Amino acid sequence: MSDIVAQIEALTKSPPQDPAERLALYNAMRKLSAAIEDPFDTIYRVHDSPMILIFSQVASDLGIFKKLSEVAPLQITGQLLAVQAEADPVLMSRILRFLASYSLIAETDEDTYKANNITHTLARPAFRAGISHGFNVILPCLQATPKFLADTKYQNPADMNNGPFQRGHNTTLPGFAYAAQHRELMDNFNLWMSETHDSQSTWLDVYNFAGHVKDTTPETLIFVDVGGGIGQQCALLKRTHPNIPGRVVLQDQNVVLEHALVSEKEGVETMAHNFWEEQPLKGARVYYMRNILHDYPDDKAVIIINNIVQAMNKDSVLVIDEMIIPNKGAHSRSTGTDMTMMAALAATERTDRQWDALLEKAGVRAAEKKTYNQATGASVVVLVAAN
Known part of the structure; x- marks a missing residue:
């Protein structure tokens, strides 16, 4: 077992660069994680999953990912981040601990953090737009989905004028028509969609x-x-x-x-x-x-x-x-x-x-x-x- 742990630790320092190898390893590690987690790991993973999006949005609003990425490879204290963001230091430390616990940033010492590969990703403007799109557009729809499906007796949604989106956003407009009336939402969507296809196969x-x-x-x-x-x-x-x-x-x-x-x-x-x-x-x-x-x-x-x-x-x-x-x-x-x-x-x-x-x-x-x-x-x- 110690040899397996050592191999995994080595991979964290030198992950494969080939996309196919990286995807295969990623899928294998997810299966391993699912196989070894105990019941409390499972329920907390499911229960806390919305928090990752929500506090990624908060972190993006506070400029945490951007700041850590800009000073990399240097580290920075939560106290200094709080001062720069004009935020309560206690609140900032709580948010930073949460982000580090999910490896969105790296914790190097008590109340001290630096950017990792995920931080650099989330600092990119289009990925910040993706976080915003998920939080402002998709999350309200998802929250409305369980009751919508129950009310419609679990029929497959097929009416773009009557779905979870309309309930979540309290509108009668279809999704794209609604977004067209909210320029920031459409700008984030377009920027996010452009990025999802950049540097990818086509x-x-x-x-x-x-x-x-x-x-x-x-x-x-x-x-x-x-x-x-x-x-x-x-x-x-x-x-x-x-x-x-x-x-x-x-x-x-x-x-x-x-x-x-x-x-x-x-x-x-x-x-x-x-x-x-x-x-x-x-x-x-x-x-x-x-x-x-x-x-x-x-x-x-x-x-x-x-x-x-x-x-x-x-x-x-x-x-x-x-x-x-x-x-x-x-x-x-x-x-x-x-x-x-x-x-x-x-x-x-x-x-x-x-x-x-x-x-x-x-x-x-x-x-x-x-x-x-x-x-x-x-x-x-x-x-x-x-x-």
Whole structure:
């Protein structure tokens, strides 16, 4: 046993850098932790879990993660942090002890702390936005979920106008409409979503875009990003394949396109379009949708798919970039996201089997399905029109 403990201690000082090895070790350590915890470990882990989010928000408000990260590798006392934050030293010490007990910061001595790898992560602006999004937007929905499910006799939520979100936020508006009226919430969401995909594998790592759009000219319509937001994926495409000739088009509503990151200067056209309507651009080599269908139940998703399929020709594909939850052995990141979608949007992340059922309803077939992030289940589903 002492040898195992020593090996684990050694790994804390020199963890694997390969993402696959790191994920495998992380999953193994979670299983080990679950196997060895006693009943009181279990109940406190479950009971106290909301506190991690709540006091991470408090710590972010107080600038604790940011300050410790800025002075790293130096250590700093709780007394000094309290002075700098203009906070009660007793309150500050209690918060710091809590954060250290969950390894969000490192305790080096009595009332003395420094940044660890988790502190540096939580100090990043987009991760602070993620904490704020979780606390201000998602937590109220989750609190409302148990009673909502009981009141609806445990039916699967499928009405975006009547779900835990509306109860949690005391509104009749769907989630995105509500957030649009609260600019800070939307800004945090956009910043958080951008960060979750930065420095990660992308759909272009598993889909051979260049192979599909070969033999094109500057007039060829090679890429249409349907509901593409402010254009992160168009920008990624142009960075990855700067020399492929052809038209790249970003489609979304005007209110979104006003904030687009890309323009004709970067070789990207913008076009106002509502994906509930007929797709006006015909015969594109690649139509692309990211994280749209998970916002809607199957009957609505079929309408969106068919509006694009009707514009496709024999050289066209529709690349759907979304999560595929494995039918068995799903990772907690994907199941947690699924619960978030249910509480916030009365929506869903689909399993592999559920994707097949949706595509059958839409009358299309998947030419390929490939996962590019094993932890989150982020995948591409490449569709061709049924013959």
